[in-house]
Amino acid sequence: MRVERTPTRGDTYPHLPTPSLRVGHRNGTMARAKLDLSARTVQGRLVIRVAGDLDFTTSDRLGGYVAGLTADLADPRVVLDLADLDFCDSDGIGALVRVWKDLDSAGGALCLAAAQPRVSTVLRTTGLDTMLDLCDTLGEALSGP
Numbered sequence: 836m837r838v839e840r841t842p843t844r845g846d847t848y849p850h851l852p853t854p855s856l857r858v859g860h861r862n863g864t865m866a867r868a869k870l871d872l873s874a875r876t877v878q879g880r881l882v883i884r885v886a887g888d889l890d891f892t893t894s895d896r897l898g899g900y901v902a903g904l905t906a907d908l909a910d911p912r913v914v915l916d917l918a919d920l921d922f923c924d925s926d927g928i929g930a931l932v933r934v935w936k937d938l939d940s941a942g943g944a945l946c947l948a949a950a951q952p953r954v955s956t957v958l959r960t961t962g963l964d965t966m967l968d969l970c971d972t973l974g975e976a977l978s979g980p
Contacts, residue, residue, distance in 0.1 A: 868892040871919075872900045878977050880912045881905065886919035889927030897930045902937060911943030914976045918949035923957050931958075935967050944968075948976035 870893035871886040881904060889897065905911035915931075923931075935945045946968040950958060958964055970976035 868922075870896055872896065874900075874904055877914075880914050880977060881908070882914045882916055882973070882977075884916045884919065886921075888922040889920060889930060890922060890924045891926040894926040894930035897927075898933050898937070901934050905938065905941065905943065908943070911938050911941050913938060913943065914946045914948050914970075914973065916948050916973050916976075917954055918951070918973070920950065920954050923954050928957070928961050928963060931963065932966070946970055946976045946979065948973045 868890050869887040870889060871884070873884045873886075875882055875884075883901065883904070885897065887893070901913060905913065913934075915934075931947070938945045947958065947963075948970045949972055950969065955969070958969060963969070968976070968979065970979065
């Protein structure tokens with residue numbers, strides 16, 4: 836008689852791809868998800884360039900990066916430049932919401948700028964556009980309040 840057990844955290848499943856790999860993401864091949872973050876100050880605002888994939892393998896990095904840069908700011912006004920963000924899944928959306936909530940509780944603000952059509956569709960479909968500012972261009976985001 837075969838006894839089935841409930842999987843537990845830490846179990847491995849050799850027949851499944853590892854979590855750091857995405858199947859079919861780039862030309863039907865397995866590719867590592869990559870997220871590049873860089874920051875600069877423009878017109879008194881912190882502009883963070885988010886490039887690559889914001890998914891279950893990379894989303895935790897975004898919150899820590901933003902928190903580290905805004906910890907000592909009296910008025911943390913952040914613009915996330917999404918022009919080079921290629922992919923965003925539900926974990927990425929969750930990361931954006933957490934960043935927004937953290938900034939809001941610190942008296943700051945978050946604006947998402949220049950999202951590619953694929954990412955913009957995800958943001959609008961999930962209703963994120965009703966919660967925070969979405970700007971078509973970085974210039975528009977920097978000219979706002």
